[in-house]
Amino acid sequence: MPQTLFDKIWDAHTIASGAGEAALVAIDFVFLHERTGAVALNSLQKAGREIRHPSRVFCTVDHIVSNAPERSESDARSPGGDVFIRETRAAAQRTGINFFDVMDPRQGIVHVIAPELGIVQPGATLVCPDSHTCSLGAFGAMAWGIGSSEAEHALATGTVRVAKPKQMRIRIEGQLGAGVSAKDLALHLIQVHGADGGQRMAIEFAGSTIRNMSVESRLTLCNLAVEFAAFTALIAPDAVTIDYLSGREFAPTGHVWHLARESWGKLRSDADAVFDAEIEIDAADVPPVVTWGTSPAQACSVRSGVPEIAALPAPAQASALKAMAYMGLSPGTAVMGLPVDGAFIGSCTNGRLEDLRAAASILRGRTVAPGVRAVCVPGSQSVRVDAEAEGLDKVFRDAGFSWGAPGCAMCFYAGGETFAPEARVMSSTNRNFEGRQGPGVRTHLASPAMVAAAAVSGCITDCRDVPGKAAT
Amino acid sequence: MNRQITRLQGITACLPFDNIDTDQIIPSREMKSTSKTDLAAGLFAGWRYVSAESRQCDPDFVLNQARCDGASILVSRSNFGCGSSREHAVWALREFGFRCIVAASFSQIFFRNCINNGILPVVLPAAAIGQIEALFAHDNSVLQLVVDLPEQAISPAGAASVWAFDIEASDKAALMTGRDPIAVTLESDSDIRAFIARDLERRPWIYSQARSGT
Ligand code: SF4
Numbered sequence: 001m002p003q004t005l006f007d008k009i010w011d012a013h014t015i016a017s018g019a020g021e022a023a024l025v026a027i028d029f030v031f032l033h034e035r036t037g038a039v040a041l042n043s044l045q046k047a048g049r050e051i052r053h054p055s056r057v058f059c060t061v062d063h064i065v066s067n068a069p070e071r072s073e074s075d076a077r078s079p080g081g082d083v084f085i086r087e088t089r090a091a092a093q094r095t096g097i098n099f100f101d102v103m104d105p106r107q108g109i110v111h112v113i114a115p116e117l118g119i120v121q122p123g124a125t126l127v128c129p130d131s132h133t134c135s136l137g138a139f140g141a142m143a144w145g146i147g148s149s150e151a152e153h154a155l156a157t158g159t160v161r162v163a164k165p166k167q168m169r170i171r172i173e174g175q176l177g178a179g180v181s182a183k184d185l186a187l188h189l190i191q192v193h194g195a196d197g198g199q200r201m202a203i204e205f206a207g208s209t210i211r212n213m214s215v216e217s218r219l220t221l222c223n224l225a226v227e228f229a230a231f232t233a234l235i236a237p238d239a240v241t242i243d244y245l246s247g248r249e250f251a252p253t254g255h256v257w258h259l260a261r262e263s264w265g266k267l268r269s270d271a272d273a274v275f276d277a278e279i280e281i282d283a284a285d286v287p288p289v290v291t292w293g294t295s296p297a298q299a300c301s302v303r304s305g306v307p308e309i310a311a312l313p314a315p316a317q318a319s320a321l322k323a324m325a326y327m328g329l330s331p332g333t334a335v336m337g338l339p340v341d342g343a344f345i346g347s348c349t350n351g352r353l354e355d356l357r358a359a360a361s362i363l364r365g366r367t368v369a370p371g372v373r374a375v376c377v378p379g380s381q382s383v384r385v386d387a388e389a390e391g392l393d394k395v396f397r398d399a400g401f402s403w404g405a406p407g408c409a410m411c412f413y414a415g416g417e418t419f420a421p422e423a424r425v426m427s428s429t430n431r432n433f434e435g436r437q438g439p440g441v442r443t444h445l446a447s448p449a450m451v452a453a454a455a456v457s458g459c460i461t462d463c464r465d466v467p468g469k470a471a472t
Numbered sequence: 473m474n475r476q477i478t479r480l481q482g483i484t485a486c487l488p489f490d491n492i493d494t495d496q497i498i499p500s501r502e503m504k505s506t507s508k509t510d511l512a513a514g515l516f517a518g519w520r521y522v523s524a525e526s527r528q529c530d531p532d533f534v535l536n537q538a539r540c541d542g543a544s545i546l547v548s549r550s551n552f553g554c555g556s557s558r559e560h561a562v563w564a565l566r567e568f569g570f571r572c573i574v575a576a577s578f579s580q581i582f583f584r585n586c587i588n589n590g591i592l593p594v595v596l597p598a599a600a601i602g603q604i605e606a607l608f609a610h611d612n613s614v615l616q617l618v619v620d621l622p623e624q625a626i627s628p629a630g631a632a633s634v635w636a637f638d639i640e641a642s643d644k645a646a647l648m649t650g651r652d653p654i655a656v657t658l659e660s661d662s663d664i665r666a667f668i669a670r671d672l673e674r675r676p677w678i679y680s681q682a683r684s685g686t
Contacts, residue, residue, distance in 0.1 A: 012674075012675075015660070015663050015664055015667045016660060016663055020640065020641035020642065021640075021641060021642040022640065022642045022643075024657065024660060024663070024664075026664070026667055026668070026671065028678050035503075035558075036557070036558070036559075038506040039506050039507070039508065039559075042506060043508070047654075049654065056678075078501070080504055080505075083505065083506065084506055087506050088506075121677070121678075123675075124678060129557055129559075130557055131555065131556055131557040131581055144580075145557045145581050146557065146581060146584065147557055147558075147559040147562070147581055147584055147585035147588065148508075148559040148585075149559060149585065149588035149589065149653070150584060150585075150588065152654065153653055153654050153657065156654050156658075157654060157657045157658060157664065158664060158668070159657060159664060161642070161653065161657065162584075163640055163642070165580075195490075195491050195551055195554065196490075196491070196550050196551040196554075196577055199577070200577075200579075200580045226579075227554075229551055229554060229577075229579060229580075231580050252677035252680060256676050256677040256680050257677070259676065259677060260675075260677040263675070295490075295491045295493075297491070315490065315549070315550075315598065316490065318488060318489060319489050319490045319491060322489065412495075412500055412556075413499075413500055413501060414500050414501065415500070415501035415504075431493075431495070431555060431556075433493045433495045433496065433555060434495070434496060434518060435495060435496075435499055435518050435524075436495050439518070439523075439524035440524075
């Protein structure tokens with residue numbers, strides 16, 4: 001019987017399954033971070049249980065750590081947040097897992113460093129108590145977010161019990177237009193098919209657009225699968241994936257590298273594999289997208305605006321009205337020209353080098369509009385070092401952006417640094433939920449180029465109207 | 473923690489919106505420690521209190537209404553619990569008193585978190601949820617629902633109408649027995665060990681990769 005890529009990974013990891021039962025699935029790698037790591041590790045200890053395979057467990061410090069350039073090892077971005085860092089550090093040391101501490105040159109956002117360090121690999125299973133773990137499916141891995149209790153289960157048993165999800169293929173063909181990125185593609189998909197459109201399925205992204213995408217763009221696309229309610233996303237590994245992993249710290253070496261490569265080369269859906277659902281997208285149809293509401297599905301082309309209530313299906317109207325009230329917008333308002341108070345570039349969605357380059361090309365020779373507070377935080381130490389080596393930090397600083405130390409930063413509000421209530425913020429992150437960036441903060445999700453264009457214009461602008469300059 | 477659920481009759485509250493995310497169920501600022509307790513006060517904090525700094529209840533929010541005192545069943549719409557994987561959302565709901573959540577659909581992670589913490593997540597068609605919402609709106613009086621897990625049915629207390637629901641056999645068994653999932657899995661320890669022995673031959677790179685582990 002023809003199989004999908006997901007079927008193949010699933011079968012290779014199934015220890016036991018029965019009719020009407022969730023399968024017991026082997027977990028190759030577990031990743032933790034300080035927000036949920038200490039809870040899981042401490043609770044495990046309290047129950048008198050041990051970690052089954054500590055050498056295949058990894059932990060970073062990203063969510064609550066301070067983003068101040070001169071931070072020290074337990075500085076947090078929220079009052080009392082240092083407890084999470086200290087307890088996670090102590091638990092990591094006690095259990096002997098791999099720990100990327102605040103001062104470690106490998107530190108960064110979990111979904112940014114898992115690829116950088118070669119921890120995620122094609123055909124592997126990886127879980128993390130963090131919903132954006134689906135990002136890592138970009139490598140042809142089965143990677144998904146779980147809760148703390150399941151993380152304890154994965155740590156103690158090396159397995160997770162999970163029902164096999166249905167599967168969807170999303171084929172994207174053609175070339176994205178100038179100024180249009182993987183972020184726009186993902187938001188477009190969610191806008192058209194709804195925040196529940198992925199229906200807890202495993203989604204394979206396929207087609208020429210995907211094959212021509214960099215690893216970084218693939219990560220951005222898969223990152224947003226959870227905002228589409230998918231179980232996870234994945235992309236078949238190819239030469240781009242394998243080249244990327246070659247020589248990374250935790251990637252296989254020598255003889256086993258060759259064995260691994262050979263196996264990874266076969267990881268793709270059979271030509272006649274059948275999916276439960278299919279969606280096709282013409283890349284040329286995707287515009288730069290901005291969200292106007294408090295769900296990633298409440299989005300529109302930058303050339304369009306907030307919908308009229310009557311134009312929405314009846315069940316969506318109550319949520320739309322609530323979102324408009326929160327966002328301080330009324331039906332029919334154009335998004336272009338809405339004045340912004342803040343701009344944030346960073347996060348596991350768009351905090352990689354490619355993202356910083358896209359924003360910097362627009363910022364070069366320009367300055368942030370008066371009254372706009374603009375913040376850039378690289379996704380990892382490695383991104384920071386690479387960006388600084390090519391002078392991007394200077395471009396950001398000269399334009400009037402602050403340049404922070406790596407971590408999740410203003411992607412979410414932890415109780416400390418935030419924008420003002422009712423501030424309108426263009427953000428390269430993945431969630432525009434009420435209060436996500438702080439009480440009352442009005443988040444508009446967009447690509448790094450769109451965020452940079454808004455920062456220099458002082459209002460939401462079509463990034464194609466603000467031509468970029470390459471580094472000289 | 474008692475994870476077991478069989479039959480439950482309880483006061484019901486409705487939150488008639490799609491896509492209620494876990495940042496709303498418990499804002500990040502309310503997760504103050506690395507423990508699983510003392511979270512109920514932060515439940516729906518952004519909607520429940522008049523401002524982020526205050527604990528003064530907003531009388532318009534449904535859980536602040538007298539008819540929802542002691543509520544143990546929450547009814548919402550599609551994609552409930554989307555967003556962050558934080559299990560704190562489920563711990564807060566449970567500590568507040570909820571044992572059953574009814575929605576048109578759930579986020580996958582939230583659904584699993586419910587099962588692992590003794591909350592029954594029930595998926596009903598949008599039409600059935602509309603009927604429950606109408607009962608809840610009627611007269612602004614207390615609505616009691618009866619949830620019967622063995623029979624896989626929900627009905628208003630003392631009424632004839634019944635909504636049937638589906639649930640995976642393994643999830644049903646987990647809630648009906650209330651057993652610790654880790655202990656259950658460890659009963660299959662020999663299968664797990666046999667799998668690893670086979671897998672080591674097939675995919676040695678997964679195991680060699682961990683060489684840097686300290
Ligand atoms: S950057 Fe944001 S979305 Fe990504 S892991 Fe951190 S908090 Fe979560």
